[in-house]
Amino acid sequence: MSEIKHLNTPLNPADLEKLQIGEKILLSGKIHTARDAAHQRLVELIKTGRSLPFDMRSAIIFYAGPAPARPGQIIGSIGPTSSCRMDKFTPALLAAGLKAMIGKGERSQAVVDALVAYQAVYFTAIGGAAVVAAQAVKSARIIAFEELGPEAIYELIVENFPVFVANDIRGNDIFRDGIARYNRE
C-alpha cells in the first residue's frame, strides 16, 4: 500500500499538499518532543503572550518522553505516546504555526478540522517500537522544562524517522478509512 517517501524539515506548503493518508514517510531534520505537562505550559505561555522555548512556526511536535540514555548513547528508547491527550491543546499550537505532529492513535474531530483550517498534518509513528525509532535520532538535547524529567522538551535531529500519514490537510483520516476497510462485522 505504501511506497516510501522522504521528507525533510521544515515542511513547506507544497510538501504538506502532497501528503496522502497511509503513505509511509521517512522524515529527516529537526523536531521537538512535547507531551502532557509540556503542552499545558506551552499553551499557558501562548495565552499570556510570553515567548515559547522554540519557534512554533513550521514546527513538528513529537508526542514522546524518552527513556534515559545510557552513558555515551544519544537517546534511550523513544516512541510515540497516545495523541488524544494533547487534543485539547492542539488548536492553540496550530494557530501559533505548528505544521505537523507525530504520535499514535486517533485525534478528536476538532483536531482533524483544525488540521484542515491551518493546513497541517498528523503522522502516526509505531507505538511500542521505541528502539527502532531511537535508531533514527542523530542528536538530542533538552531545551526547556528540564524539571519535568521525561516530559521535558527535547530538540531532536532525526534521520529517516519512519512515520505514516494519519490525517492530511484535506480532512482524511487513516483510522476511519483503514478501520472501515477491514471491518467485517
Next chain:
Amino acid sequence: MKTIDVARIIPVIKKLCIDANYYIAPDVVAKVNEFLAQEESPTGREVLQIMQRNYELAARLQMPLCQDTGVAVIFVELGQDVHLTGGDFNEAINEGVRQGYTDGYLRKSLVGDPIVSRRNSGDNTPAMIYTEIVPGETINITVLPKGGGAENMSAIKMLNVADGLSGVLDFVVECVRRAGGRPCPPVVVGVGLGGNFEQSAFLAKKSLLRPLTEKNPDPQWAAVENELLGRINRLGIGPQGLGGTTSALTVSILAKPCHIASLPVAVNIDCHCHRHASAVIE
C-alpha cells in the same frame, strides 16, 4: 516453615523489571508470528514486522522495548509457610523497582500525587503490589510493567443481571472499539467478571497473567474468549489502528462468584508488547 530475608527479594524484583522491559516474552512472539501470517493489510503486516525488528534490537542493545516502561504492577504469591525477616516486605519490593528502573535506564513514569503537583516521584515507585497468601513455602513473583496508553483505555461497568452474557460481550467489544488505535493494538484484552466493583477490576488485571498461548482451563470460558476474539478481530482496527485483521492477540477472562443483584464486568487492556517476567524465591 521457611525463613526468607526480604533482602533477597530486592535483586529479584530489579532483574524482573529490567528483563520484562528489554526482552519480549516468548508467548507474545509466538502470537505475533501467528497473526502476522494471517494479517490481510499490507500496512498491518509492515507494522507487525517493525515490532519484530524492535524485539531483536531491544534485546541486542539492552534497551526497553517501549519508552513507556510503565508502572511496575507486581503480583506476589506468598507461601503461608514462609517467614519473612530482615525488614519491610513492601519496601523491599519498592527498592527492587527503584534499582531496576534506575540501573536499567528505564523511564520513571509515576507522579507523586495525581492532581496537586503531579511531580515525578523520580524512581518509579511506588509499585502497585498485590500479595496473595497461598499454600507452600515459596514466593512467586510476576512483574507486569504497564504503560499508560493501554491502561487509560480500560473500563468497568456494573451491568444488570438481565444483560447476561450478551451484555458482557457487547461491553467488552465496545470498549476495544472505542480504544481504537490508542492503546497500541494488537492488544491483549483482560476481562474480570463477577466479584464486586473492585474485585472485577483486579480480576481483569490478573487475567493478563495467563500465557497468551494457553487457553482458559474451563472449556465454556474458552469458547466465550474465542467468540470475543473473533468479534474484536472483525472490528478492523488492526496494528496501531491503521486498519487490519489483527486487533487483539488474545482475550483472557477470569470469573468469580458475585452478588445475586450484580453483574460487574471490567476490561483491562494491555499493549502489543505485553511485558511480563516471573521468578520464584525458594
